[in-house]
Amino acid sequence: MGVARDLLVGLKHSSIESKEDLELKPLLFGNHPMRDDKTFKIAIQNPEDCEKYLGAVIKGVTIKESSELIKRRLKTIGVEPINNIVDITNYVLHELGHPLHAFDLDEIGANGVQVMRAKEGVKFTTLDGKERILDKNDITIADANSKPLCLAGVFGGIDSGVSVKTTDIFLECAVFDAISVRKTAKRHQLNTDASFRFERGVDPDMCKPAISRAIDLILEHAGGTLEQGIIELTSKTREKCKIDFSPVRCQKMIGLDIPFSKMENILTDLDFEIEKTEGDTNWICYAPKYRVDVTREADVIEEILRIYGYNNIPLPKKLNSSLSYFNQNNSERIRTAVADMLSSQGFNEIMNNSLTAEEHSSVCSSEVFGDVVKLLNPLSKDLAELRTNLAYNMLQAASFNMNRKSSNLMFYEFGNVYAKAESGYKEKHILGLLKSGLTQKEGWLNGKVKTEMVHLVQTIESVLQNINVPYSISQTGDSLEIKSKKVIIGSARKATSKELKHFSIKQEVFLCFLDWTAIHKVNTPAIKYSSVSKFPEVQRDLSLLLDEQIKYEELEALAKQMGGKILKDVSLFDVYEGDKLPKGKKSYALRYTLGDHSKTLEDKTIEKTMERILNGYKKQFQAELR
Known part of the structure; x- marks a missing residue:
């Protein structure tokens, strides 16, 4: 009906000829009488819940398949036929835009219905066979004994629904409160054709034509007789x-x-x-x-x-605009530079919705940084919460690509994560990295080289070096901890077996999450230029036996303290933990680079420096030289 109205007006004001014959031909309905509610009672407990309620009792109907015409038209718009009574209510809904519902009259107690709020905690089984716990704010259609029959404007009940045994029906056409219908539909995760209409508002003047049209079709296709006429109850009148x-x-x-x-x-x-x-x-x-x-x-x-x-509406021939000059936001400039660098390395940027599924924080719990922020009226269960981590969406994207035969993946995403705090809410900006599959395309010159954690670490280092952030990377359990000036700025890990199973991923996936908010708070040193030394550098290696809880960053910090200005670099090139070492011990192999810009280092100076570093390790960490 709404489409017909708009089409008529559109054609009238278009450039077509012969507009004089254009008119909206009304549907012809039977002139069904109005009746009182002495034998069948209708009540509305709260006028705000229901503006108007019309009902009709039809007895002696025959439940069967609909005619081929009705079934074909319903299938054309994607509605599956059920039986002639239900199909007619759906047919009129899409024809006139007003929802209707049919009840089995024998299931309505005490010859009456009432529009009322549900009692808190009452169990109610809907037509889809699911048992639902009703809320005190749900509007229901109940019989005169207060037994729920239907979630008003949303979904019918399984006990009062029309079945093959039904012979008498009660037909309903009403106007329910749009806000209440929407809240009930979202609360019970029911999105029906009826709730879709009621949520957006329906025309109270369409109730009588809609129920009359449905009565005509039922009498024609299902037989039966209309008992006395149509019952109408109006609780308030809507003004234009x-x-x-x-x-x-x-x-x-x-x-x-x-x-x-x-x-x-x-x-x-x-x-x-x-x-x-x-x-x-x-x-x-x-x-x-x-x-x-x-x-x-x-x-x-x-x-x-x-x-x-x-x-x-004509477009102007000349467009005017004002150009403004401003310094680009420093954080945005840095982010753009990092994105460009990652893209040049073969990474693909992905963008995910900040709204995600309810299960995300339980599936990917490693990076959750607070309580979940839930939406009061989510559009669906897949968009019910604000994400507390990027891992869920990134693994979801990886699974999507792997299922389409794209298994060598490198993703990055800049995104926000959210959580509840005692004083309100908190938010972080995160850079997420994902690597999986082969490091490069397999060819005749190179074999299969699978992605390992070391490859992800190389990317992490290139990102932090690109923005001149001092950092240290240390192992903490099964993951890597990334720090800058003793502040944790990120972590890296391998996807857990639970995560891989949930997303049906059959290969290793490596993840890193850098706290972009924390990184911007770190005071990065100014970049200073120093000329290339004219004198050679030398390298010395130490293989140390240490307690397993000692971290590499502690060794690095002590070496720089003991080595003085001539110690240029410290690196870890081997770690060994095995049964050949005493219990609770591990072996670290470290490389030290020494040099002086003003002269060539003498062996005596080099040995004294290395002895000082080794003595420091022995004294502070009880290290042994292997």
């Missing part, structure tokens, strides 16, 4: 929305002098009522009841513009 409208302001907003008469004709054809005040420059528009979305002057202007035609 009154909107102040200025045609002059409309012209300015659109940017075109559309004639006032043209505006008036468009609005009149769209069923608006117009009162003119102060001459012709100020109007009062009354929107039709079925247009619940039109509440402001801007909405009225949009109605005029969409019928007039967006394509009919």
Whole structure:
């Protein structure tokens, strides 16, 4: 019906010929009488929950398959036929835009129904066979004994639904509160054709035509007789929305002098009522009841513009703009530089929604930094929470690609993560890295080289070196901890077996998460230039036996303290932990680079420096030279 109305107005104001014959032909309904509710009672407990309620009792129906015409039309719009009664309610819903529901009359106790709020904690089984716990704010249709029959405007109950045994039905057509219907639908994760309409508002004046149309079709296709007539109960009367409208302001907003008469004709054809005040420059528009979305002057202007035609608004031949010069945000500049570097190394940038599935924090729990922020009215269970980590989305993307035969992956993502805090909420900006598969495409010159943690570490180092952030990387259990000036700025790990199983991933995946917010708080040293030394550097190696809890960063820090200015670099090139060493011990092989810009180092100076470093290790860490 809504499409027909708009199509009629659109054609009337188009450039086609023969517009005189255009008219909206009304559907013809049977003139069914109205009746009282003495034999069948209808009650509305809260007028705010239900504006209008119409019902009809039809006895002696035969439940069977619908006619081929109805089944074919329903299938065309994606609705699966069920039986003739249910199909007719769906047919009228899509024909006139107003939901209806049919109950098995024998399941309604005490010959009456009432629109009421549910009792907290009551169990109710819906038509899909799922048992649901009702909330005190759910609007239900209950019988006169307060037994729930249906979630009003959302979904029917399995006990009161029409079945092959049904012979008598009660047909309902009502107007329920849009906000309450939406909250109930989201609370129980039910998105139905009926709730879709009620959430957006329905026309109260369409109740009588809709139920009359359904009665006609039921009597034609299912037989039976209408008992006395239609029962109607109205709790409140909806007035048409009154909107102040200025045609002059409309012209300015659109940017075109559309004639006032043209505006008036468009609005009149769209069923608006117009009162003119102060001459012709100020109007009062009354929107039709079925247009619940039109509440402001801007909405009225949009109605005029969409019928007039967006394509009919001329584009200016000259476009004017103002250029502003400003220093680019430093953090944004750094982020762009890192993104460019990662892309040049073969990484692909991915972007994921900050809203994610309820399960994400339990599946990927390693990087969760606080309590989950849940949405009150999520669109779906897959968009129910704000993410507390990037791991879930990145593994999801990896699984998606692997399922499509793309298994050599390198991803990066800049994204925010969120959590609850005692004083409110907290947010972090994170750089996530993912590597999996082969390090390079397999060819005749190179074999298969699988990605290992060392390859991810190389990328981490290149990122931090690119932005001149001092860092140290140490192993903590099964993961790596990344620090800058004793501040933790990130971590790296291998995806757990639980994560791989959840996403059906059959190969190793390596992940890194750098806290971009913390990195920006680190005072990075200014880049200083020093000339290349004219004198040679020398290297010395030490193989140490240490307690397994001692970290490499501790050894590095002590070496730089003991080595003085001539110690240029310290690196770890081998780690051994095995049964050949005493229990609780491990072996580290470290390489020290020494040099002096002013002279060639003498052996005596080199040996004294290395002896000082080794004595420091023995004294502080009880290290032994292997």
